Amino acid sequence: MSTKLRSIIIDDERPARLMMSRLAGNYPDVLEIIAEASNAIEAIELIDNLKPDLIFLDVHMPDLNGFDMLTRLRHKPLVIFTTAFEQYAIRAFQENTLDYLVKPIEDSRFMKSIEKIKRWNNSNMQVDFLKLKEIFDQMQPKKEATALPVKVKDKILLVRFPDLVYLESQLGYVTLYTDNGTEYLSELSLSDLEEKLPANFIRVQKSFIINKDKIGEISKHFNNRLIITMTDKKQSRITTGTTYIQQIRAELDL
Structure with missing residues (x-):
């Protein structure tokens, strides 16, 4: 993995993508945003073709949630989640991913994420996408039988x-x-x-x-x-x- 992480921003909301792009732009020595995607289907194609080192991924998207999307990837990048989940729920899969950012994302919190990226840049970290999906599914409210x-x-x-x-x-x-x-x-x-x-x-x-x-x-x-x-x-x-x-x-x- 190179020193500068080639990254893709994935979020169905344009303001959220703009905000993430602005935050990432403050760290040109660490991040290079190579693409953006507004839905999971588009993101899968971009990731498998461009093979980024890192993706910023919104968990909740209308066509396919972020965890289901991850299980369909051939290329497996590092993942930083951007999500509206409560902190206590995020802790359940905190150790299975690079980092998470709870919306609205503050500059100081993004800076901490960048510091973590710097520490792990040269590691061989593997993300267990199936495990992440399993944890996510368990966190969802169960549908009651009728x-x-x-x-x-x-x-x-x-x-x-x-x-x-x-x-x-x-x-x-x-x-x-x-x-x-x-x-x-x-x-x-x-x-x-x-x-x-x-x-x-x-x-x-x-x-x-x-x-x-x-x-x-x-x-x-x-x-x-x-x-x-x-x-x-x-x-x-x-x-x-x-x-x-x-x-x-x-x-x-x-």
């Missing part, structure tokens, strides 16, 4: 949570009861299904989980228990278990 998959003959059907009234465990299977009276069998245990259900589903006894939004009526039963009438076509009546009564009362504000 349905339970159930096998019906040779097909997989999705039973939407709003259509579920209650679930009952019996004889090694769990039956899913829906608004319209359709029943589905699941081979998963009630505990496994409970982990997949949203917060409006509550366990009311060892063998039953109900949808709070589908409760029609609640009446008292002996031993401090309750009888819950659901809103399905059969108006199913489910008796609560003594083990769960305190949790049920708390969930239902009783």
Whole structure:
């Protein structure tokens, strides 16, 4: 690697590219900006053709995020991320890259990055792009499921949570009861299904989980228990278990 780092700026926002170019221009003995890219697809072509020593990479871009882009590169440059991530999140992959700059980038922070570049200029540092992507994916908010998959003959059907009234465990299977009276069998245990259900589903006894939004009526039963009438076509009546009564009362504000 030469003393002066041939560099590419990658950011979908033109003002951000101009700012980075201005900052880099203060260090002509260290950096040479050879190109700019406004999207990941353009950047991949530039990087593989020009083979820069270093790229300044915005993590969030509309067509392809920075981490996905890195995994598609044939040429593997050093990377300095420019990002709006919070500091605590950045620390998760701090050791796997050359440096990171949190927007808005201050001159003093950029200067520290340049000092780090100078120290590592002659090193043989390798960037594990797949590891970076893995860490990035773990930091993203998980998308919540909206349905339970159930096998019906040779097909997989999705039973939407709003259509579920209650679930009952019996004889090694769990039956899913829906608004319209359709029943589905699941081979998963009630505990496994409970982990997949949203917060409006509550366990009311060892063998039953109900949808709070589908409760029609609640009446008292002996031993401090309750009888819950659901809103399905059969108006199913489910008796609560003594083990769960305190949790049920708390969930239902009783």
